[in-house]
Amino acid sequence: MPDFVIKIETPDTDGDIFGTSSSVKYLIVDAKFSDAQTVRKNHLPEFILKYVFSISATGDEEISGYSLVYGKCLSRERPASAYDKQPAGKKISPSFELVPLMENLSNEFSSLHKILTL
DSSP states (O other): OOSEEEEEEEEOOSSOTTSOOEEEEEEEEEEESSOHHHIIIIIHHHHIIIIITTOOOOTTOEEEEEEEEESSOOTTOOOEESOSOOOTTOOOSSEEEEEEOOTTOOOTTOHHHHHHTO
16 A cells, blocks of 8 residues: 555536535555665656556546655755656646655645645
8 A cells, every 4th residue: 555645626616506526636655765766766666566557546536646755865856757758848647756755845846745735
């Protein structure tokens, strides 16, 4: 199991007069006490096999992103995409980020940051 599965449920505004319709998305988060290089080289392949290929949402629900957080980091490290290649200006879905876990991290581009500051 991942360390965290964050469920984000938002009401749809599609004209449902009873207000019972909603959209459900999940963010899968796993944490490692390793540095960025070890996470990318050793933990990322295992994470992909365990969670990307083995967990799926059902029905209209979707997994909107994956975050692999790591605690052995330098103060200059910032969240980075786990994708090797990403077209400039294009969003890949689901998001897949490697996120250094540090006290002063504030990055408005991080999916994890966006979720946790709703």
